[in-house]
Amino acid sequence: MFAPYDLGDTVVYTAYSLTGLSTLVVALRFYCRIWVVGKLKGYDYIMMFALICTWGVCVDNHFQMHFGSGEHPYPKEKAVTPAFTHYQLVGSAKSWYTYQILYLADLAIIKFSVLFFYLSIATQRTFRVLVIISMVVVALFSIALIMANAIECPRKPSLALSPGIFVNRKKWQCYDLVPLYFVAAAFNIFSDAFILLLPLPVLFKLRMPTLKRISLLILFSIGILVPIASGIRLWGILLWAKSGNNARYYGAYVVFWSQVELNTAIICASAPSLQPLIKNIFGKLNRRFSRSAYYYYGDGTHSLSDLRRPRRPRDPNSLSDLDNSLPGTYQPKTPHRSTEHELVIVKEFKDEEEIRDRVRHFASQRSSAQSQLPKSPARAHDTLASG
Incomplete structure (x- = not known):
């Protein structure tokens, strides 16, 4: 699927497939919460909002590929007119501007859904304080990163939505997005790992049958896939930063692994809510070892x-x-x-x-x-x- 010339189809197919899978998982989560548990809570609605944002990122990625991202800079066999080039540059500038803001907001919303879930089960004061501190840190960092990307050209904000952003960035003293991308990636890896490890001491202290404790630990440990996906995306950013004239082509790697990261986060964050469904599927084994x-x-x-x-x-x-x-x-x-x-x-x-x-x-x-x-x-x- 990774064609040597055009990565657009690969990114688009992956984006829609993973987002569709996330939609199915969130739908199963809502089924478990409504028909099994009996009610929805605030963090469920936050996750639904995150899913809507993920669909927004998915559609935006489609337009990024449509406007030339993922292609090599050398021309195709057919002639390219100046009007078509201008059309591609304008669309690429707008779609990338939308992506870099929507991606950061989506990740922050997913983190808030997980942290609000932790807050709802927090009974120990230390754990509750750590969750609240995590929420404050995530909020401050996310707002700062979103604002830095939103006003990347303070002297001329409209330049970010025009073809001039690709050639006049230094002239108008716009922010260099490469360091911002690395800072955002490092923060996401660290925060994802911290959020993953945060509830583990509490889970180890729970008084419950061994099999049930192990199943809970497995469900929560699935979240380790999120920092792994964030780390691979960091590798994609490194390729893009060093690509030079091939930045448009290697930008598809950043977009591709962004989709993997977002959808992995949604699926892993929804996994604990699927426990009633998993119990129903493996009911006989669970009742034999943990309920009798x-x-x-x-x-x-x-x-x-x-x-x-x-x-x-x-x-x-x-x-x-x-x-x-x-x-x-x-x-x-x-x-x-x-x-x-x-x-x-x-x-x-x-x-x-x-x-x-x-x-x-x-x-x-x-x-x-x-x-x-x-x-x-x-x-x-x-x-x-x-x-």
């Missing part, structure tokens, strides 16, 4: 539901039938424990003959048994309920 209560039963472990419904053949001489005929004050004698720390262990008798012998023994010497027994539940399921 487990108790010791003989030499193995069994769930509470299995203990309440033993799968043993019914026998007229079994303990379950004989137990119904005994008085309500009858309590079985517990065996002697040799350890200091006693555990309530429900043991299954090996054969029915031993059960009948014990019941006959307890029934014939009821009075002596009552005087020796400690207070314990009368049945196995009562023992489990009380434990």
